[in-house]
Amino acid sequence: MDEQKSKGYFENYNNRTHVIGRIVSIMVLVMLVGAPFVIGGVIGAMPDLAAVGKGFLSVGLVWTVSSVVEFLIYTPMLGAGGSYLAFITGNLINMKIPCAVNARDIVGAKTGTPENEIISTLSIATSSLVTILVLALGVVLLVPLQPILQSPALQPAFENVVPALFGAMAYRYYRKNMKIATAPLVAMSVLFILVPSLTGSTSFMIIPSGAIAIGIAYFFYKKRAKAGKNT
Amino acid sequence: MPILTLLNSWSVYLICGVIIAFVAVVCVVFMVRAYRAGLAMGMDKTLMKRTITSSATFSLLPSVSILLGVIALSGSLGTPWPWLRLSVIGALHYETQVAQGAAEQVGMTTLSAAEMTPSAFATIALLMSICIMWGMILSALFNKRYLKKIGGRKAGGGGFGDMAMTAMFIGLVSAYIGSYIGELVSGKGLFTFGGSWQPLVVVAVSGAVMAGFVQLAKNKKFAWVENFSIAASMIVGMAAAVIVGLFAR
Numbered sequence: 001m002d003e004q005k006s007k008g009y010f011e012n013y014n015n016r017t018h019v020i021g022r023i024v025s026i027m028v029l030v031m032l033v034g035a036p037f038v039i040g041g042v043i044g045a046m047p048d049l050a051a052v053g054k055g056f057l058s059v060g061l062v063w064t065v066s067s068v069v070e071f072l073i074y075t076p077m078l079g080a081g082g083s084y085l086a087f088i089t090g091n092l093i094n095m096k097i098p099c100a101v102n103a104r105d106i107v108g109a110k111t112g113t114p115e116n117e118i119i120s121t122l123s124i125a126t127s128s129l130v131t132i133l134v135l136a137l138g139v140v141l142l143v144p145l146q147p148i149l150q151s152p153a154l155q156p157a158f159e160n161v162v163p164a165l166f167g168a169m170a171y172r173y174y175r176k177n178m179k180i181a182t183a184p185l186v187a188m189s190v191l192f193i194l195v196p197s198l199t200g201s202t203s204f205m206i207i208p209s210g211a212i213a214i215g216i217a218y219f220f221y222k223k224r225a226k227a228g229k230n231t
Numbered sequence: 232m233p234i235l236t237l238l239n240s241w242s243v244y245l246i247c248g249v250i251i252a253f254v255a256v257v258c259v260v261f262m263v264r265a266y267r268a269g270l271a272m273g274m275d276k277t278l279m280k281r282t283i284t285s286s287a288t289f290s291l292l293p294s295v296s297i298l299l300g301v302i303a304l305s306g307s308l309g310t311p312w313p314w315l316r317l318s319v320i321g322a323l324h325y326e327t328q329v330a331q332g333a334a335e336q337v338g339m340t341t342l343s344a345a346e347m348t349p350s351a352f353a354t355i356a357l358l359m360s361i362c363i364m365w366g367m368i369l370s371a372l373f374n375k376r377y378l379k380k381i382g383g384r385k386a387g388g389g390g391f392g393d394m395a396m397t398a399m400f401i402g403l404v405s406a407y408i409g410s411y412i413g414e415l416v417s418g419k420g421l422f423t424f425g426g427s428w429q430p431l432v433v434v435a436v437s438g439a440v441m442a443g444f445v446q447l448a449k450n451k452k453f454a455w456v457e458n459f460s461i462a463a464s465m466i467v468g469m470a471a472a473v474i475v476g477l478f479a480r
Contacts, residue, residue: 006272013268018375024257025371031250036356043237045349047357059332060362067365076381087370090320095293103282111393118269125262126286132255134294135318156476157469161296163430164468167437170404184405192413202410210402217398
């Protein structure tokens with residue numbers, strides 16, 4: 001396929017991805033909001049809408065802000081297909097984002113390219129299917145698995161899945177980008193040491209931490225571009 | 232009939248199972264379309280297969296920890312609902328917090344089967360759905376426009392866009408590692424160093440194992456280890472947490 005044809009094919013693929021993505025997002029949304037009513041019909045009680053409204057104001061608003069931030073940050077990372085799937089299947093920070101970033105890194109795809117779009121979609125779809133499969137198997141085998149998975153000796157392992165994931169990812173990314181990584185790591189460490197209560201809002205602290213890292217990356221990008229012009 | 236028997240009934244399993252099956256089919260459709268598009272655009276088949284293999288191995292361990300979330304919530308909400316929530320849209324850290332907050336809103340002192348009623352369950356379940364649906368709504372409404380706007384600025388990758396995404400991810404990892412340092416130093420009072428050092432040990436061990444894999448993968452004969460390096464580093468890191476846990480007792 002020549003370059004022109006390939007570009008046209010990708011544009012067509014992308015447009016159809018948006019159409020499918022929108023339709024399935026709305027369908028899943030209707031199913032998820034409808035499910036409590038259908039289950040309510042089965043168990044003989046409907047949701048108390050006044051309590052839902054009050055509950056949303058007290059626990060839901062913070063997650064709404066978080067969702068907006070996640071949408072703005074992660075959509076460009078994941079591309080069209082990957083982000084539709086990721087927002088449908090969830091578990092973004094602890095699985096989907098690192099998974100897609102890792103796949104992109106292994107393959108060497110650049111953000112915003114057709115390759116990145118394909119790799120990201122393949123990665124998120126695979127990851128989601130693995131989770132669906134593991135949970136389905138886990139639910140079927142719940143009775144024999146429960147004592148093993150809940151044994152006190154194994155609890156520290158499962159409580160530390162995210163540190164284990166970020167330890168490995170940190171080595172991969174820090175070693176190539178020490179100049180970018182040092183400042184946000186130091187700034188965040190100092191902040192969490194001085195205001196320990198912030199550990200409960202780590203997912204929000206990604207915003208200033210990311211902003212520092214992007215600011216430094218931009219500085220080096222401009223510096224390199226300037227040096228390139230002068231030579 | 233006891234509430235958990237109601238919530239674990241076949242009809243509730245069926246309702247949740249149908250939604251999960253629908254989402255699984257959606258994933259397969261996206262996957263097949265992406266694979267075919269990649270082939271049509273001349274992408275290397277081996278690279279796409281590597282993506283699938285590495286993503287599958289990568290996702291295994293986090294999925295097992297998500298299963299623990301299902302088990303944790305099944306004691307109060309029954310098994311099918313947490314199974315649905317954590318297979319579709321939910322996030323491990325989110326579900327327990329919102330379920331607990333929602334339980335308080337319906338007048339329960341804590342999220343437990345002893346206090347659960349059919350009406351409380353239906354209310355909690357709806358609140359859990361409504362609180363986390365915004366990412367999906369924004370995605371359905373603005374994904375195309377947002378990507379078009381951003382794409383126009385960095386046309387075709389390369390440029391600063393790629394560097395910005397790497398920097399954002401570094402920021403994400405730094406925020407979490409910073410929180411582990413903060414927890415150790417000030418978790419039990421400012422500069423008391425009485426907090427848990429387990430997460431930092433896990434970060435260090437997992438990072439060190441990853442360093443070994445990176446060195447190994449430089450040898451072409453062992454390039455394949457890259458596909459499993461994250462999963463293997465995580466297993467060793469998590470095993471370190473078990474060992475630390477044994478000493479801490």
